[in-house]
Amino acid sequence: MADDATRLVDALKEALREQGIPYRELADRIGVSEPTIKRCFSTRRFTLERLEACCEAIGVPMLDLARRARAEATSEIYRLTLAQERRLVADVGLFYFFWMLVHRHSVASIQRRYTIPKRRLHRWLVELDRMAIIELRDADRVKLIVPSNVVWNEDGPIERLIVARSLPVFLRGRFRGDDEYFRFIVGKLSPESMATFRAKLIRLAAEVFEQSAGTDALHDDAKTTALVVAFGPAEFSLRDVVEGRTTVSRK
Secondary structure (H helix, E strand, C coil): CCCHHHHHHHHHHHHHHHHCCCHHHHHHHHCCCHHHHHHHHHHCCCCHHHHHHHHHHHCCCHHHHHHHHHHHHHHCEEECCHHHHHHHHCCHHHHHHHHHHHCCCCHHHHHHHHCCCHHHHHHHHHHHHHCCCEEECHHHCEEECCCCEEECCCCCHHHHHHHHHHHHHHHCCCCCCCCCCCCCCCCCCCHHHHHHHHHHHHHHHHHHHHHHCCHHHHCCCCCCCCCCCCCCCEECCHHHHHCCCCCCEEC
8 A cells, every 4th residue: 555655756747647747857847867857756755855846847736746645545445354344343333433443533532422441442442453454552542554445345244234234224214315216126027137137236336336435535525325236036925015914025
């Protein structure tokens, strides 16, 4: 995973590419040789003064470069391992504590808000440190070593936990807003049609995931959004549903 300095250099390289400025021209503008500037980019080592000179030479404020670097950092995706997921869901409190840390809440603010006992808090921090999610420092200070875009595995321990606890609540919504949609359809399809629709739904789910795990999450007006995709053979009796004896069941 790239560090902050590496992201700054990569952001500078991208700015050069956008403006069509070759290394040779940049070197001329800041008064160094072309091999020197090439070496800086290849090693990703710039002094602060040289980085500022490059920004001034191409008309990109240092602050804008830093914003680019931050956007790149927060758009990285970190996928939890199944072992990490199992350790997190073994203690639901640890999972929610981890999730708040990932979304940049401080340890102190979490402790104040939820009045977590200090011994439990320390135990959770030690556990996350062992899982290589944080770096635990003195006095329970932490450095988060994963990006904010943490994702879990399909049908893994965390997804099963979230589905069990959140899906019933989600489906109780009325889905009448302009940014909502709900349909429950029961019908008959041929095997060929089922294969076609299944492939389309897989692509749709992948597109929504990629969009939500990318730069959309950085937008100030971004909303937490859920998509449920469920498709397959089912036993359905209209009479049983009307009389309240059963609902659709999976074979």
